[in-house]
Amino acid sequence: MLTSRQKEALAFAERIKSMGFVVYLAERGDYGFITDDTESRVLSFSFDDGGSLGGNYGPPSIESGTGWRMDKSPCDLKTATDVREALYANPPKF
Numbered sequence: 001m002l003t004s005r006q007k008e009a010l011a012f013a014e015r016i017k018s019m020g021f022v023v024y025l026a027e028r029g030d031y032g033f034i035t036d037d038t039e040s041r042v043l044s045f046s047f048d049d050g051g052s053l054g055g056n057y058g059p060p061s062i063e064s065g066t067g068w069r070m071d072k073s074p075c076d077l078k079t080a081t082d083v084r085e086a087l088y089a090n091p092p093k094f
Contacts, residue, residue, distance in 0.1 A: 005030040012074050021035065022036065022037065068091050
């Protein structure tokens with residue numbers, strides 16, 4: 001039986017896929033990754049902590065890690081434009 005977080009993540013993943021993006025949902029079912037057909041950028045999402053998004057870049061480094069937590073939540077991604085803007089967002093100045 002799915003938890004409410006898993007149901008929310010699954011519904012979110014299906015909605016994002018319907019906009020033309022590629023979504024990878026983790027086996028645990030409450031977090032995953034969004035990319036597009038180029039797979040050059042990755043946007044992490046989680047429903048484990050009330051809903052969060054994380055921008056990712058690489059390669060990993062000791063100075064800057066692999067990404068950052070965004071001020072947006074999965075609920076803020078309502079259109080394909082919203083998803084694309086989050087997917088291609090630049091990291092903040094550290």
